[in-house]
Amino acid sequence: MVIDLYDVAKTYEQGPHAVRVLDDVALQVPPGECAFLLGPSGCGKTTLLSIVGCILQPNYGRVQILGCDVVAMSEDEKAIFRRRHVGLIFQGFHLLRGLTEQEKVRVPLLLDGCSEVDAAERAAEMLAAVGLEHRQKTLAQRLSGGECQRVAIARALACDPDLILADEPTAALDADNGQVVMQLLRDLAKEHRKTVIVVTHDERIVPFADRVCHMRDGRIVESSCATMVG
Numbered sequence: 001m002v003i004d005l006y007d008v009a010k011t012y013e014q015g016p017h018a019v020r021v022l023d024d025v026a027l028q029v030p031p032g033e034c035a036f037l038l039g040p041s042g043c044g045k046t047t048l049l050s051i052v053g054c055i056l057q058p059n060y061g062r063v064q065i066l067g068c069d070v071v072a073m074s075e076d077e078k079a080i081f082r083r084r085h086v087g088l089i090f091q092g093f094h095l096l097r098g099l100t101e102q103e104k105v106r107v108p109l110l111l112d113g114c115s116e117v118d119a120a121e122r123a124a125e126m127l128a129a130v131g132l133e134h135r136q137k138t139l140a141q142r143l144s145g146g147e148c149q150r151v152a153i154a155r156a157l158a159c160d161p162d163l164i165l166a167d168e169p170t171a172a173l174d175a176d177n178g179q180v181v182m183q184l185l186r187d188l189a190k191e192h193r194k195t196v197i198v199v200t201h202d203e204r205i206v207p208f209a210d211r212v213c214h215m216r217d218g219r220i221v222e223s224s225c226a227t228m229v230g
Contacts, residue, residue, distance in 0.1 A: 008061030
């Protein structure tokens, strides 16, 4: 399994009270699967995604990613693990201001030791894959919200991660561009055995899932196969 979670719980302190956001969650996802997390706002979807992505630490439970016990890792070890193995697509983009779109995609490649030439070629390739080959030298403030989201996706895929985690990846996209992005993620899962986890409220993209996990009140209450696209 790429993802193996068991009995995972996460609690936040709010004044004198403890609010349990995740409650004894179990989740196993194999290589090549595209799994969606669906549920109402506040049910724990993004918190679960952040634990899988080694951003948040659970209060207790087993979290093994690619066979590694990430709960036992230090913060520095987690940062290296994320950079090498996890592609994160944030709903809020988190793009560095003052850099061109190609430069934004190049940053994780350079941090991973890629040469300037190879990083530039890979960045151009990934921007073309999301339909932004004409925006290589553009700054973020000149892009639409949908274009910013596609740059964020290109950046997440640049280092060829084993695990791709996407938080509302189509929220800022129109229907056509949403389909393009989801087809790209699905192709990565099917053709390159990447594992893809998507948090979404967008029912239009559910057919791209292999499995849909419905969440409510911090638990996965139902897991079912989706009607997949070809």
